[in-house]
Amino acid sequence: xxxxxxxxxxxxxxxxxxxxxxxxxxxxxxxxxxxxxxxxxxxxxxxxxxxxxxxxxxxxxxxxxxxxxxxxxxxxxxxxxxxxxxxxxxxxxxxxxxxxxxxxxxxxxxxxxxxxxxxxxxxxxxxxxxxxxxxxxxxxxxxxxxxxxxxxxxxxxxxxxxx
Amino acid sequence: xxxxxxxxxxxxxxxxxxxxxxxxxxxxxxxxxxxxxxxxxxxxxxxxxxxxxxxxxxxxxxxxxxxxxxxxxxxxxxxxxxxxxxxxxxxxxxxxxxxxxxxxxxxxxxxxxxxxxxxxxxxxxxxxxxxxxxxxxxxxxxxxxxxxxxxxxxxxxxxxxxxxxxxxxxxxxxxxxxxxxxxxxxxxxxxxxxxxxxxxxxxxxxxx
Numbered sequence: 001x002x003x004x005x006x007x008x009x010x011x012x013x014x015x016x017x018x019x020x021x022x023x024x025x026x027x028x029x030x031x032x033x034x035x036x037x038x039x040x041x042x043x044x045x046x047x048x049x050x051x052x053x054x055x056x057x058x059x060x061x062x063x064x065x066x067x068x069x070x071x072x073x074x075x076x077x078x079x080x081x082x083x084x085x086x087x088x089x090x091x092x093x094x095x096x097x098x099x100x101x102x103x104x105x106x107x108x109x110x111x112x113x114x115x116x117x118x119x120x121x122x123x124x125x126x127x128x129x130x131x132x133x134x135x136x137x138x139x140x141x142x143x144x145x146x147x148x149x150x151x152x153x154x155x156x157x158x159x160x161x162x163x
Numbered sequence: 164x165x166x167x168x169x170x171x172x173x174x175x176x177x178x179x180x181x182x183x184x185x186x187x188x189x190x191x192x193x194x195x196x197x198x199x200x201x202x203x204x205x206x207x208x209x210x211x212x213x214x215x216x217x218x219x220x221x222x223x224x225x226x227x228x229x230x231x232x233x234x235x236x237x238x239x240x241x242x243x244x245x246x247x248x249x250x251x252x253x254x255x256x257x258x259x260x261x262x263x264x265x266x267x268x269x270x271x272x273x274x275x276x277x278x279x280x281x282x283x284x285x286x287x288x289x290x291x292x293x294x295x296x297x298x299x300x301x302x303x304x305x306x307x308x309x310x311x312x313x314x315x316x317x318x319x320x321x322x323x324x325x326x327x328x329x330x331x332x333x334x335x336x337x338x339x340x341x342x343x344x345x346x347x348x349x350x351x352x353x354x355x356x357x358x359x360x361x362x363x364x365x366x367x368x369x370x371x
Contacts, residue, residue, distance in 0.1 A: 001262050020274050
């Protein structure tokens with residue numbers, strides 16, 4: 001997993017309000033060179049969460065990025081020194097083994113062979129409540145995908161987020 | 164890269180070694196995959212130098228195609244670790260860099276506007292009802308530029324309505340109609356292979 005991917009991942013456990021950015025526990029980091037594309041990097045720079053990238057890069061052993069995000073003149077200039085650092089951090093550092101940690105709950109999402117496992121356990125997923133509008137029936141909580149298919153014909157799924 | 168060359172390279176990829184029917188795992192054939200991504204780039208400029216996400220990537224056919232068409236960065240998302248294993252091997256074989264994430268895309272929350280284009284061959288909803296709509300909804304939340312997706316032609320009106328009314332689509336166009344040849348993959352398949360009429364859709368999300 002590269003840091004460009006890390007920059008978009010967040011913890012989606014129910015109830016968590018600030019699951020971004022995920023902290024990195026790096027056990028094995030690999031560096032792989034790829035072609036330098038300055039135009040792409042200039043375009044990308046505006047869309048990246050800078051602090052998250054700096055912190056993540058540091059966790060992976062790369063501390064060359066400035067703490068504060070540079071202003072536009074540095075990005076637009078012909079001097080590519082900064083862009084080369086951005087390139088290296090964003091696209092050439094691979095987290096092969098380790099974990100991504102939710103900043104709010106501490107839940108660890110393991111990373112094996114470069115692939116983070118973001119699958120939630122059943123009790124971590126937001127529940128959908130199905131309201132049965134037939135007179136006299138109580139609202140029913142849908143527990144499993146199978147229930148949802150069975151209930152399809154008798155109720156309206158309003159997809160209310162239930163904490 | 165020429166279309167024929169792309170199709171040839173995709174034809175050499177490994178496919179599901181243990182397909183799971185409840186996930187509707189079917190390979191995206193090289194014919195469809197090559198045309199889908201080739202059109203996305205040549206007609207709309209949505210692949211080269213862009214960040215491309217492949218939702219329900221399976222063995223990574225669409226991801227591989229995006230990489231071969233010089234996407235700046237490709238990320239494949241899938242729920243099944245065995246498919247991701249195969250996808251990783253395929254990427255190594257082609258010597259392309261693809262990040263893979265194991266997750267349920269319908270429950271994922273991706274921050275920011277980093278992803279330009281989402282490409283996908285989602286489940287059609289034959290096992291888990293509504294799966295196709297869930298995938299489309301998720302894709303429309305993530306893509307900042309375009310979503311390319313395959314859906315059964317029989318659902319065309321339904322998809323168009325849902326995309327424009329509920330999923331924040333500025334536009335929803337069927338680019339072309341394709342025949343998806345499904346080989347006999349599961350025990351309950353009676354015929355040797357079957358042809359399904361599918362639409363290749365391009366959706367544009369409204370800017371936030």
